[in-house]
Amino acid sequence: MSQTVDRALSILPLLAQGPADLGQVADRLGVHKSTALRLLRTLHEHGLVYRQQDQRYRLGARLFALAQEAVENLDVREIAHPHLAALNDRTGHTVHLAVHEDGEVLYIDKVESRYPVRMYSRIGKPVAITVAAVAKLLLADLPEPERRALAAKLDYPRYTPRSTPDAAAFLQELATVREQGWATDLGGHEESINCVAAPIRGADGRVVAAMSVSAPNVVVTAEELLALLPLVRRTAEAISHDYSGTTPPKETEESPA
Amino acid sequence: MSQTVDRALSILPLLAQGPADLGQVADRLGVHKSTALRLLRTLHEHGLVYRQQDQRYRLGARLFALAQEAVENLDVREIAHPHLAALNDRTGHTVHLAVHEDGEVLYIDKVESRYPVRMYSRIGKPVAITVAAVAKLLLADLPEPERRALAAKLDYPRYTPRSTPDAAAFLQELATVREQGWATDLGGHEESINCVAAPIRGADGRVVAAMSVSAPNVVVTAEELLALLPLVRRTAEAISHDYSGTTPPKETEESPA
DNA sequence: ATGGGCGTTGCATGGAATGCAACACGGTGA
Protein backbone atom coordinates (compact mmCIF):
# COMPACT_ATOMS: atom_id res chain seq x y z
CA MET A 1 0.00 0.00 0.00
CA SER A 2 2.93 2.28 0.48
CA GLN A 3 5.25 2.14 -2.47
CA THR A 4 8.38 3.36 -0.74
CA VAL A 5 8.07 1.08 2.23
CA ASP A 6 7.10 -1.77 -0.03
CA ARG A 7 10.27 -1.35 -2.03
CA ALA A 8 12.40 -1.06 1.07
CA LEU A 9 10.97 -4.20 2.57
CA SER A 10 11.40 -6.10 -0.67
CA ILE A 11 15.11 -5.69 -0.16
CA LEU A 12 15.11 -7.91 2.89
CA PRO A 13 14.12 -11.24 1.29
CA LEU A 14 16.42 -10.31 -1.54
CA LEU A 15 19.37 -10.00 0.80
CA ALA A 16 18.29 -13.14 2.61
CA GLN A 17 19.50 -15.04 -0.44
CA GLY A 18 22.96 -13.66 0.07
CA PRO A 19 24.89 -10.40 0.12
CA ALA A 20 24.44 -8.01 -2.79
CA ASP A 21 25.96 -4.72 -3.88
CA LEU A 22 24.12 -1.51 -4.63
CA GLY A 23 23.78 -2.12 -8.36
CA GLN A 24 22.30 -5.58 -7.89
CA VAL A 25 19.78 -4.33 -5.39
CA ALA A 26 18.75 -1.46 -7.66
CA ASP A 27 18.36 -3.79 -10.63
CA ARG A 28 16.30 -6.36 -8.80
CA LEU A 29 14.08 -3.66 -7.38
CA GLY A 30 13.76 -1.97 -10.74
CA VAL A 31 14.73 1.44 -9.41
CA HIS A 32 17.54 3.89 -9.87
CA LYS A 33 20.75 3.33 -7.94
CA SER A 34 20.30 6.49 -5.93
CA THR A 35 16.87 5.34 -4.84
CA ALA A 36 18.19 1.98 -3.76
CA LEU A 37 20.99 3.71 -1.92
CA ARG A 38 18.59 5.79 0.12
CA LEU A 39 16.41 2.83 0.95
CA LEU A 40 19.41 0.80 2.01
CA ARG A 41 20.65 3.64 4.14
CA THR A 42 17.37 3.83 5.95
CA LEU A 43 17.37 0.10 6.53
CA HIS A 44 20.92 0.39 7.70
CA GLU A 45 20.08 3.08 10.24
CA HIS A 46 17.57 0.72 11.75
CA GLY A 47 20.10 -2.07 11.82
CA LEU A 48 18.15 -4.31 9.48
CA VAL A 49 20.94 -4.46 6.94
CA TYR A 50 24.64 -4.41 7.49
CA ARG A 51 27.36 -3.24 5.22
CA GLN A 52 30.33 -5.52 5.16
CA GLN A 53 33.90 -4.54 4.35
CA ASP A 54 33.54 -5.14 0.63
CA GLN A 55 30.66 -2.63 0.68
CA ARG A 56 28.07 -5.26 -0.09
CA TYR A 57 24.94 -5.36 1.98
CA ARG A 58 23.59 -8.26 3.95
CA LEU A 59 20.90 -8.74 6.59
CA GLY A 60 21.69 -7.02 9.83
CA ALA A 61 21.89 -7.83 13.48
CA ARG A 62 18.81 -6.02 14.70
CA LEU A 63 16.80 -8.59 12.83
CA PHE A 64 17.88 -11.25 15.32
CA ALA A 65 17.09 -9.09 18.27
CA LEU A 66 13.64 -8.33 16.87
CA ALA A 67 12.93 -11.97 16.14
CA GLN A 68 14.00 -12.87 19.66
CA GLU A 69 11.78 -10.29 21.24
CA ALA A 70 8.95 -11.39 19.02
CA VAL A 71 9.25 -14.97 20.13
CA GLU A 72 9.47 -13.96 23.76
CA ASN A 73 6.14 -12.20 23.45
CA LEU A 74 4.39 -15.40 22.52
CA ASP A 75 3.02 -16.57 25.80
CA VAL A 76 2.04 -20.01 24.52
CA ARG A 77 5.67 -20.69 24.03
CA GLU A 78 6.65 -19.83 27.54
CA ILE A 79 3.87 -21.85 29.04
CA ALA A 80 4.45 -24.83 26.82
CA HIS A 81 8.20 -25.06 27.12
CA PRO A 82 8.52 -26.93 30.40
CA HIS A 83 5.96 -29.47 29.19
CA LEU A 84 7.86 -29.96 25.97
CA ALA A 85 11.09 -30.42 27.88
CA ALA A 86 9.44 -32.97 30.16
CA LEU A 87 8.10 -34.89 27.20
CA ASN A 88 11.51 -34.88 25.61
CA ASP A 89 12.90 -36.17 28.88
CA ARG A 90 10.52 -39.10 28.92
CA THR A 91 10.70 -40.07 25.26
CA GLY A 92 14.10 -38.83 24.16
CA HIS A 93 12.69 -37.67 20.85
CA THR A 94 12.55 -34.28 19.21
CA VAL A 95 9.58 -32.20 20.35
CA HIS A 96 8.22 -29.27 18.35
CA LEU A 97 5.79 -26.45 19.01
CA ALA A 98 4.19 -24.67 16.06
CA VAL A 99 1.70 -21.91 15.36
CA HIS A 100 -0.27 -20.80 12.32
CA GLU A 101 0.03 -17.30 10.98
CA ASP A 102 -1.28 -15.92 7.71
CA GLY A 103 -1.23 -19.14 5.79
CA GLU A 104 2.14 -20.25 7.10
CA VAL A 105 2.88 -22.70 9.87
CA LEU A 106 6.11 -22.29 11.72
CA TYR A 107 8.00 -23.80 14.57
CA ILE A 108 8.34 -21.51 17.54
CA ASP A 109 10.04 -23.94 19.87
CA LYS A 110 11.95 -27.16 19.73
CA VAL A 111 13.60 -29.55 22.14
CA GLU A 112 16.25 -31.65 20.47
CA SER A 113 16.31 -35.40 20.42
CA ARG A 114 18.71 -37.21 22.69
CA TYR A 115 19.49 -39.65 19.93
CA PRO A 116 22.40 -39.00 17.64
CA VAL A 117 20.23 -39.19 14.53
CA ARG A 118 18.18 -36.03 14.48
CA MET A 119 15.77 -34.54 12.06
CA TYR A 120 16.61 -31.20 10.55
CA SER A 121 14.43 -28.26 11.44
CA ARG A 122 14.86 -24.73 12.58
CA ILE A 123 12.83 -22.53 14.82
CA GLY A 124 11.28 -19.87 12.61
CA LYS A 125 11.44 -21.94 9.51
CA PRO A 126 8.06 -22.40 7.81
CA VAL A 127 7.10 -26.07 7.82
CA ALA A 128 5.96 -28.23 4.92
CA ILE A 129 2.39 -27.16 5.35
CA THR A 130 0.70 -29.85 3.31
CA VAL A 131 2.24 -32.79 5.15
CA ALA A 132 3.42 -31.78 8.62
CA ALA A 133 1.30 -33.17 11.42
CA VAL A 134 1.24 -29.89 13.30
CA ALA A 135 0.14 -28.04 10.17
CA LYS A 136 -2.79 -30.39 9.70
CA LEU A 137 -4.00 -29.72 13.23
CA LEU A 138 -3.69 -25.98 12.93
CA LEU A 139 -5.40 -25.78 9.56
CA ALA A 140 -8.09 -28.29 10.43
CA ASP A 141 -9.36 -25.84 12.99
CA LEU A 142 -9.85 -22.99 10.54
CA PRO A 143 -13.41 -22.01 9.60
CA GLU A 144 -14.42 -23.98 6.54
CA PRO A 145 -14.29 -21.22 3.90
CA GLU A 146 -10.82 -20.19 4.97
CA ARG A 147 -9.68 -23.79 5.00
CA ARG A 148 -10.97 -24.33 1.45
CA ALA A 149 -9.45 -21.08 0.21
CA LEU A 150 -6.09 -21.92 1.71
CA ALA A 151 -6.11 -25.50 0.46
CA ALA A 152 -6.86 -24.25 -3.03
CA LYS A 153 -3.93 -21.90 -3.25
CA LEU A 154 -1.30 -24.18 -1.73
CA ASP A 155 1.26 -26.13 -3.68
CA TYR A 156 1.43 -29.85 -3.09
CA PRO A 157 5.04 -30.89 -3.56
CA ARG A 158 5.61 -34.65 -3.73
CA TYR A 159 8.35 -34.89 -1.17
CA THR A 160 7.74 -38.64 -0.99
CA PRO A 161 5.18 -41.06 -2.41
CA ARG A 162 3.19 -40.56 0.75
CA SER A 163 2.99 -36.77 0.52
CA THR A 164 -0.47 -35.26 0.30
CA PRO A 165 -1.05 -35.14 -3.48
CA ASP A 166 -3.65 -32.40 -3.92
CA ALA A 167 -6.18 -30.08 -2.33
CA ALA A 168 -8.96 -32.67 -2.26
CA ALA A 169 -6.84 -35.19 -0.39
CA PHE A 170 -5.64 -32.46 1.94
CA LEU A 171 -9.14 -31.31 2.84
CA GLN A 172 -10.11 -34.91 3.38
CA GLU A 173 -7.16 -35.39 5.69
CA LEU A 174 -8.00 -32.20 7.57
CA ALA A 175 -11.54 -33.45 8.13
CA THR A 176 -10.20 -36.67 9.59
CA VAL A 177 -7.74 -34.81 11.79
CA ARG A 178 -10.44 -32.44 12.96
CA GLU A 179 -12.60 -35.38 13.83
CA GLN A 180 -10.04 -37.42 15.75
CA GLY A 181 -8.24 -34.54 17.46
CA TRP A 182 -4.73 -35.61 16.60
CA ALA A 183 -2.57 -35.98 13.52
CA THR A 184 0.37 -37.86 12.12
CA ASP A 185 2.90 -37.50 9.40
CA LEU A 186 4.21 -40.91 8.41
CA GLY A 187 7.02 -40.33 5.96
CA GLY A 188 5.11 -37.63 4.11
CA HIS A 189 7.92 -35.14 4.25
CA GLU A 190 10.98 -37.28 4.55
CA GLU A 191 10.76 -40.96 3.83
CA SER A 192 12.23 -42.09 7.10
CA ILE A 193 10.72 -39.63 9.54
CA ASN A 194 7.43 -39.97 11.41
CA CYS A 195 5.60 -37.55 13.67
CA VAL A 196 2.60 -37.62 15.95
CA ALA A 197 0.98 -34.38 16.98
CA ALA A 198 -1.73 -32.98 19.23
CA PRO A 199 -3.47 -29.61 19.42
CA ILE A 200 -3.18 -26.97 22.12
CA ARG A 201 -6.42 -25.10 22.66
CA GLY A 202 -7.28 -21.74 24.18
CA ALA A 203 -10.12 -21.15 26.61
CA ASP A 204 -12.56 -20.77 23.72
CA GLY A 205 -11.63 -24.17 22.30
CA ARG A 206 -9.82 -22.79 19.27
CA VAL A 207 -6.52 -24.39 18.39
CA VAL A 208 -3.80 -21.86 19.19
CA ALA A 209 -0.77 -24.08 18.68
CA ALA A 210 0.21 -27.66 18.00
CA MET A 211 2.97 -29.86 19.31
CA SER A 212 4.57 -32.95 17.88
CA VAL A 213 7.03 -35.69 18.62
CA SER A 214 9.22 -36.72 15.72
CA ALA A 215 11.63 -39.54 15.20
CA PRO A 216 13.37 -41.25 12.31
CA ASN A 217 12.33 -44.86 11.95
CA VAL A 218 15.88 -46.02 12.39
CA VAL A 219 15.28 -45.13 16.03
CA VAL A 220 11.68 -46.21 16.54
CA THR A 221 9.13 -47.72 14.19
CA ALA A 222 5.96 -45.86 13.29
CA GLU A 223 4.03 -48.22 15.56
CA GLU A 224 6.23 -47.48 18.52
CA LEU A 225 5.87 -43.78 17.89
CA LEU A 226 2.10 -44.07 17.65
CA ALA A 227 2.13 -45.75 21.02
CA LEU A 228 3.24 -42.41 22.40
CA LEU A 229 0.07 -40.76 21.17
CA PRO A 230 -1.81 -40.85 24.49
CA LEU A 231 1.17 -39.29 26.21
CA VAL A 232 1.44 -36.58 23.59
CA ARG A 233 -2.24 -35.82 23.84
CA ARG A 234 -2.10 -35.63 27.60
CA THR A 235 0.82 -33.23 27.38
CA ALA A 236 -1.03 -31.04 24.91
CA GLU A 237 -4.04 -31.01 27.18
CA ALA A 238 -1.91 -30.05 30.15
CA ILE A 239 -0.50 -27.14 28.16
CA SER A 240 -3.99 -26.15 27.05
CA HIS A 241 -5.06 -26.13 30.65
CA ASP A 242 -2.16 -23.98 31.78
CA TYR A 243 -2.69 -21.65 28.89
CA SER A 244 -6.40 -21.19 29.38
CA GLY A 245 -5.89 -20.73 33.07
CA THR A 246 -3.30 -17.99 32.89
CA THR A 247 -4.71 -16.18 29.88
CA PRO A 248 -8.16 -14.82 30.72
CA PRO A 249 -10.30 -15.37 27.61
CA LYS A 250 -10.62 -12.22 25.52
CA GLU A 251 -10.19 -9.81 28.41
CA THR A 252 -7.99 -7.13 26.97
CA GLU A 253 -9.09 -4.36 29.32
CA GLU A 254 -6.59 -2.23 31.18
CA SER A 255 -5.15 -4.03 34.13
CA PRO A 256 -6.29 -2.76 37.54
CA ALA A 257 -4.06 0.08 38.67
CA MET B 1 16.99 9.31 5.06
CA SER B 2 13.64 8.20 3.81
CA GLN B 3 10.89 9.49 6.03
CA THR B 4 8.23 6.97 5.12
CA VAL B 5 10.46 3.96 5.47
CA ASP B 6 11.94 5.40 8.62
CA ARG B 7 8.52 5.67 10.19
CA ALA B 8 7.53 2.19 9.08
CA LEU B 9 10.66 0.64 10.52
CA SER B 10 10.22 2.51 13.77
CA ILE B 11 7.11 0.46 14.27
CA LEU B 12 9.07 -2.75 14.63
CA PRO B 13 10.98 -2.02 17.84
CA LEU B 14 7.80 -0.48 19.13
CA LEU B 15 5.90 -3.70 18.61
CA ALA B 16 8.81 -5.67 20.00
CA GLN B 17 7.81 -4.35 23.39
CA GLY B 18 4.43 -5.98 23.03
CA PRO B 19 1.30 -5.90 20.90
CA ALA B 20 -0.28 -2.53 20.23
CA ASP B 21 -3.42 -1.30 18.50
CA LEU B 22 -3.65 1.20 15.69
CA GLY B 23 -4.17 4.22 17.92
CA GLN B 24 -1.17 3.45 20.08
CA VAL B 25 1.07 2.97 17.08
CA ALA B 26 -0.12 6.24 15.53
CA ASP B 27 0.42 8.13 18.77
CA ARG B 28 3.90 6.79 19.40
CA LEU B 29 4.88 7.52 15.83
CA GLY B 30 3.34 10.96 15.98
CA VAL B 31 1.34 10.48 12.82
CA HIS B 32 -2.30 10.31 11.84
CA LYS B 33 -4.11 7.04 12.32
CA SER B 34 -4.67 6.59 8.63
CA THR B 35 -0.96 6.94 8.01
CA ALA B 36 -0.12 4.38 10.64
CA LEU B 37 -2.72 2.07 9.15
CA ARG B 38 -1.13 2.18 5.74
CA LEU B 39 2.32 1.61 7.13
CA LEU B 40 1.12 -1.32 9.16
CA ARG B 41 -0.62 -2.77 6.16
CA THR B 42 2.55 -2.63 4.17
CA LEU B 43 4.48 -4.29 6.95
CA HIS B 44 1.75 -6.86 7.17
CA GLU B 45 1.91 -7.69 3.48
CA HIS B 46 5.56 -8.48 3.94
CA GLY B 47 4.80 -10.62 6.97
CA LEU B 48 6.78 -8.49 9.36
CA VAL B 49 3.79 -7.75 11.53
CA TYR B 50 0.83 -9.93 12.32
CA ARG B 51 -2.63 -8.97 13.29
CA GLN B 52 -4.02 -11.05 16.07
CA GLN B 53 -7.68 -11.77 16.70
CA ASP B 54 -8.21 -8.72 18.87
CA GLN B 55 -6.98 -6.63 15.93
CA ARG B 56 -3.84 -5.60 17.73
CA TYR B 57 -0.58 -5.86 15.87
CA ARG B 58 2.50 -7.76 16.89
CA LEU B 59 5.72 -8.79 15.22
CA GLY B 60 5.19 -11.30 12.47
CA ALA B 61 6.51 -14.64 11.42
CA ARG B 62 8.57 -13.64 8.44
CA LEU B 63 10.88 -11.92 10.87
CA PHE B 64 11.97 -15.31 12.20
CA ALA B 65 12.50 -16.69 8.77
CA LEU B 66 14.59 -13.68 7.80
CA ALA B 67 16.64 -13.87 10.96
CA GLN B 68 17.24 -17.56 10.30
CA GLU B 69 18.35 -16.99 6.76
CA ALA B 70 20.55 -14.16 7.93
CA VAL B 71 22.29 -16.35 10.45
CA GLU B 72 22.74 -19.13 7.95
CA ASN B 73 24.58 -16.74 5.69
CA LEU B 74 27.24 -16.18 8.31
CA ASP B 75 29.83 -18.71 7.37
CA VAL B 76 31.86 -18.22 10.54
CA ARG B 77 29.00 -19.69 12.43
CA GLU B 78 28.79 -22.81 10.35
CA ILE B 79 32.51 -23.40 10.49
CA ALA B 80 32.75 -22.71 14.19
CA HIS B 81 29.82 -24.76 15.37
CA PRO B 82 31.42 -28.22 15.47
CA HIS B 83 34.36 -26.79 17.37
CA LEU B 84 32.07 -25.14 19.88
CA ALA B 85 30.16 -28.36 20.34
CA ALA B 86 33.39 -30.28 20.88
CA LEU B 87 34.55 -27.78 23.46
CA ASN B 88 31.23 -28.04 25.24
CA ASP B 89 31.64 -31.77 25.18
CA ARG B 90 35.01 -31.60 26.86
CA THR B 91 34.23 -28.94 29.44
CA GLY B 92 30.50 -29.24 29.96
CA HIS B 93 30.17 -25.45 30.12
CA THR B 94 28.20 -22.99 28.04
CA VAL B 95 30.04 -21.93 24.88
CA HIS B 96 29.21 -18.75 22.98
CA LEU B 97 30.12 -17.31 19.61
CA ALA B 98 29.75 -13.58 19.02
CA VAL B 99 30.34 -10.99 16.31
CA HIS B 100 30.57 -7.24 16.23
CA GLU B 101 28.31 -5.18 14.05
CA ASP B 102 27.80 -1.43 14.06
CA GLY B 103 28.69 -0.84 17.64
CA GLU B 104 26.80 -3.83 18.95
CA VAL B 105 28.12 -7.23 19.91
CA LEU B 106 25.78 -10.15 19.70
CA TYR B 107 25.75 -13.84 20.17
CA ILE B 108 25.25 -15.78 16.98
CA ASP B 109 25.65 -19.26 18.41
CA LYS B 110 25.52 -20.99 21.73
CA VAL B 111 25.97 -24.48 23.06
CA GLU B 112 24.25 -24.97 26.37
CA SER B 113 25.93 -26.08 29.55
CA ARG B 114 25.45 -29.65 30.71
CA TYR B 115 25.15 -28.45 34.26
CA PRO B 116 21.75 -27.70 35.70
CA VAL B 117 22.72 -24.17 36.67
CA ARG B 118 22.95 -22.23 33.45
CA MET B 119 23.57 -18.64 32.63
CA TYR B 120 20.85 -16.76 30.84
CA SER B 121 21.54 -15.60 27.32
CA ARG B 122 19.86 -15.68 23.97
CA ILE B 123 21.21 -15.93 20.49
CA GLY B 124 20.61 -12.59 18.85
CA LYS B 125 20.54 -10.68 22.05
CA PRO B 126 23.06 -7.84 22.19
CA VAL B 127 25.59 -8.51 24.94
CA ALA B 128 26.69 -6.20 27.73
CA ILE B 129 29.28 -4.58 25.57
CA THR B 130 31.34 -2.92 28.27
CA VAL B 131 31.98 -6.05 30.31
CA ALA B 132 31.56 -9.19 28.18
CA ALA B 133 34.80 -10.95 27.40
CA VAL B 134 33.85 -11.49 23.75
CA ALA B 135 32.98 -7.82 23.37
CA LYS B 136 36.39 -6.78 24.66
CA LEU B 137 38.10 -8.96 22.09
CA LEU B 138 36.01 -7.71 19.21
CA LEU B 139 36.35 -4.05 20.11
CA ALA B 140 40.02 -4.30 20.98
CA ASP B 141 40.68 -5.10 17.35
CA LEU B 142 39.05 -1.96 15.99
CA PRO B 143 41.26 0.77 14.54
CA GLU B 144 42.12 3.19 17.28
CA PRO B 145 39.95 6.18 16.30
CA GLU B 146 36.88 3.97 16.00
CA ARG B 147 37.65 2.35 19.31
CA ARG B 148 37.92 5.71 21.02
CA ALA B 149 34.77 7.05 19.39
CA LEU B 150 32.79 3.99 20.40
CA ALA B 151 34.13 3.93 23.94
CA ALA B 152 33.15 7.57 24.32
CA LYS B 153 29.55 7.11 23.38
CA LEU B 154 28.87 3.94 25.33
CA ASP B 155 27.06 3.77 28.62
CA TYR B 156 28.85 2.09 31.49
CA PRO B 157 26.21 0.48 33.67
CA ARG B 158 27.43 -0.78 37.04
CA TYR B 159 26.00 -4.26 36.84
CA THR B 160 28.32 -5.27 39.68
CA PRO B 161 31.18 -3.63 41.60
CA ARG B 162 33.53 -5.21 39.09
CA SER B 163 31.86 -3.76 35.99
CA THR B 164 33.96 -1.50 33.80
CA PRO B 165 33.27 1.94 35.30
CA ASP B 166 34.03 4.34 32.45
CA ALA B 167 35.52 4.91 29.01
CA ALA B 168 39.05 5.35 30.30
CA ALA B 169 39.02 2.04 32.13
CA PHE B 170 37.44 0.39 29.15
CA LEU B 171 40.08 1.60 26.73
CA GLN B 172 42.75 0.50 29.16
CA GLU B 173 41.18 -2.93 29.36
CA LEU B 174 40.94 -3.13 25.57
CA ALA B 175 44.63 -2.33 25.29
CA THR B 176 45.46 -5.15 27.68
CA VAL B 177 43.21 -7.55 25.84
CA ARG B 178 44.67 -6.56 22.52
CA GLU B 179 48.12 -7.19 23.90
CA GLN B 180 47.49 -10.58 25.45
CA GLY B 181 45.16 -11.98 22.80
CA TRP B 182 42.46 -13.20 25.17
CA ALA B 183 39.93 -11.75 27.57
CA THR B 184 37.96 -12.53 30.67
CA ASP B 185 34.88 -11.34 32.42
CA LEU B 186 35.10 -12.17 36.09
CA GLY B 187 31.77 -11.23 37.60
CA GLY B 188 31.56 -7.99 35.69
CA HIS B 189 28.08 -8.67 34.39
CA GLU B 190 26.60 -10.97 36.97
CA GLU B 191 28.32 -11.37 40.29
CA SER B 192 28.59 -15.13 40.13
CA ILE B 193 29.42 -15.72 36.48
CA ASN B 194 32.85 -15.86 34.90
CA CYS B 195 33.91 -16.15 31.26
CA VAL B 196 37.10 -16.69 29.35
CA ALA B 197 37.24 -15.80 25.68
CA ALA B 198 39.50 -16.00 22.65
CA PRO B 199 39.44 -14.33 19.24
CA ILE B 200 38.77 -15.90 15.87
CA ARG B 201 40.72 -14.28 13.07
CA GLY B 202 40.32 -14.12 9.34
CA ALA B 203 43.12 -14.65 6.84
CA ASP B 204 44.12 -11.01 7.14
CA GLY B 205 44.52 -11.30 10.89
CA ARG B 206 41.50 -9.19 11.73
CA VAL B 207 39.23 -10.47 14.47
CA VAL B 208 36.00 -11.63 12.82
CA ALA B 209 34.38 -13.28 15.82
CA ALA B 210 35.03 -14.25 19.40
CA MET B 211 34.17 -17.29 21.44
CA SER B 212 33.85 -17.78 25.15
CA VAL B 213 33.30 -20.37 27.82
CA SER B 214 31.11 -19.28 30.70
CA ALA B 215 30.27 -20.84 34.03
CA PRO B 216 28.76 -19.75 37.31
CA ASN B 217 31.22 -20.06 40.18
CA VAL B 218 28.94 -22.43 42.01
CA VAL B 219 30.09 -24.91 39.36
CA VAL B 220 33.74 -23.99 38.93
CA THR B 221 35.89 -21.30 40.51
CA ALA B 222 37.37 -18.54 38.44
CA GLU B 223 40.77 -20.23 38.76
CA GLU B 224 39.44 -23.51 37.41
CA LEU B 225 37.83 -21.68 34.52
CA LEU B 226 41.04 -19.82 33.76
CA ALA B 227 42.79 -23.16 33.58
CA LEU B 228 40.71 -23.81 30.47
CA LEU B 229 42.20 -20.81 28.73
CA PRO B 230 44.79 -22.74 26.68
CA LEU B 231 42.07 -25.07 25.46
CA VAL B 232 39.80 -22.18 24.54
CA ARG B 233 42.60 -20.46 22.68
CA ARG B 234 43.51 -23.62 20.81
CA THR B 235 39.88 -24.05 19.80
CA ALA B 236 39.66 -20.45 18.58
CA GLU B 237 42.83 -20.97 16.59
CA ALA B 238 41.47 -24.12 15.04
CA ILE B 239 38.36 -22.23 13.97
CA SER B 240 40.47 -19.38 12.61
CA HIS B 241 42.41 -21.88 10.59
CA ASP B 242 39.30 -23.53 9.16
CA TYR B 243 37.81 -20.16 8.42
CA SER B 244 40.84 -18.72 6.67
CA GLY B 245 41.27 -21.88 4.70
CA THR B 246 37.78 -22.08 3.27
CA THR B 247 37.27 -18.36 2.77
CA PRO B 248 39.82 -17.12 0.26
CA PRO B 249 41.01 -13.76 1.61
CA LYS B 250 39.29 -10.86 -0.11
CA GLU B 251 38.69 -12.71 -3.33
CA THR B 252 35.20 -11.72 -4.26
CA GLU B 253 35.56 -12.43 -7.94
CA GLU B 254 33.14 -14.64 -9.75
CA SER B 255 33.79 -18.28 -9.04
CA PRO B 256 35.25 -20.26 -11.93
CA ALA B 257 32.43 -21.57 -14.10
C1' DA C 1 -31.96 4.14 21.39
C1' DT C 2 -27.61 6.81 21.64
C1' DG C 3 -23.16 8.00 22.18
C1' DG C 4 -18.23 7.09 22.06
C1' DG C 5 -14.32 4.55 20.56
C1' DC C 6 -12.27 2.14 17.18
C1' DG C 7 -10.75 0.99 12.32
C1' DT C 8 -11.44 2.30 7.61
C1' DT C 9 -11.91 4.99 3.11
C1' DG C 10 -11.76 8.99 -0.62
C1' DC C 11 -9.85 12.91 -1.58
C1' DA C 12 -7.07 17.38 -2.13
C1' DT C 13 -2.76 19.11 -1.06
C1' DG C 14 2.02 19.68 -0.43
C1' DG C 15 5.95 17.46 0.87
C1' DA C 16 8.93 13.88 -0.03
C1' DA C 17 10.75 10.26 -2.95
C1' DT C 18 12.43 9.79 -7.46
C1' DG C 19 15.55 9.78 -11.55
C1' DC C 20 18.84 12.39 -13.72
C1' DA C 21 23.30 14.05 -14.41
C1' DA C 22 27.52 15.23 -12.60
C1' DC C 23 31.00 14.12 -9.36
C1' DA C 24 34.43 11.34 -6.53
C1' DC C 25 37.14 7.57 -6.04
C1' DG C 26 39.86 3.28 -6.71
C1' DG C 27 41.41 0.04 -9.59
C1' DT C 28 43.20 -1.54 -14.33
C1' DG C 29 45.44 -1.49 -18.46
C1' DA C 30 47.98 1.05 -21.87
Next chain:
DNA sequence: TCACCGTGTTGCATTCCATGCAACGCCCAT
Protein backbone atom coordinates in the same frame (compact mmCIF):
# COMPACT_ATOMS: atom_id res chain seq x y z
C1' DT D 1 51.77 8.51 -15.73
C1' DC D 2 47.58 8.87 -17.65
C1' DA D 3 43.06 7.77 -19.18
C1' DC D 4 39.32 5.00 -18.53
C1' DC D 5 36.10 2.30 -16.72
C1' DG D 6 32.91 0.69 -12.83
C1' DT D 7 31.79 1.62 -8.48
C1' DG D 8 29.15 4.55 -4.85
C1' DT D 9 27.61 9.24 -3.84
C1' DT D 10 25.38 14.05 -4.00
C1' DG D 11 22.31 18.21 -5.50
C1' DC D 12 18.52 19.36 -7.74
C1' DA D 13 14.00 19.88 -10.43
C1' DT D 14 9.91 17.35 -11.25
C1' DT D 15 6.28 14.65 -10.02
C1' DC D 16 4.11 11.37 -7.79
C1' DC D 17 2.73 9.53 -3.79
C1' DA D 18 2.29 9.67 1.23
C1' DT D 19 -0.10 12.50 4.26
C1' DG D 20 -3.85 14.45 7.17
C1' DC D 21 -8.48 15.54 7.13
C1' DA D 22 -13.18 14.54 7.56
C1' DA D 23 -16.79 11.46 7.06
C1' DC D 24 -18.36 6.83 7.49
C1' DG D 25 -19.32 2.13 9.39
C1' DC D 26 -19.14 -0.76 13.05
C1' DC D 27 -19.37 -2.67 17.64
C1' DC D 28 -19.88 -2.23 22.36
C1' DA D 29 -21.52 0.01 26.47
C1' DT D 30 -24.45 2.90 28.68
